[in-house]
Amino acid sequence: AQSVTQLGSHVSVSEGALVLLRCNYSSSVPPYLFWYVQYPNQGLQLLLKYTTGATLVKGINGFEAEFKKSETSFHLTKPSAHMSDAAEYFCAVSPFSGSARQLTFGSGTQLTVLP
């Protein structure tokens, strides 16, 4: 079974500061990894994904994440926070093979950006 742990249900940063949202996964084999963002009353928008290949993945809106197998981590970063980044962020995993490809989500991190 796969699971995802997001450390910190709430993170606050100042505008222009570094954003770091932590995600660790548990899986018997390296899974596919994703970060989704959810704005209030909206659906889940894919920020970035890791499937295979380069471990540093760049996504939309200036976000990036690095897959570290040895640490079973996939932390999300952004060098400079913008007010529009305030939202809920979900880390998710999926098996890389097999018929069951549903996503397992972490509990989410609410990002607040302070002016």
Place this chain on the structure above:
Amino acid sequence: AAGVIQSPRHLIKEKRETATLKCYPIPRHDTVYWYQQGPGQDPQFLISFYEKMQSDKGSIPDRFSAQQFSDYHSELNMSSLELGDSALYFCASSSLGEQPQHFGDGTRLSIL
């Protein structure tokens, strides 16, 4: 680009009533997933379909059923609704069961 369409966006029902949620996947996507997100919670997988056949089942109550039709749209049927069914229901689609999944904006179901 076309996205996943869910209808209705909002639905209000009373206890013990039934509800039907619809999902129209991205064109040429053959895989549909349903998720339930309770207030302040992460999305939980309910059920998925690939090429009109159920491919996997998660924490879907027996009171719920779903199917995927020949045009690949999917419907989630919910009966004997309970207060605890109040949630945001998401549909996601993908091609050939591959990643990533693309999500709709969800249906917010409120049970009175």
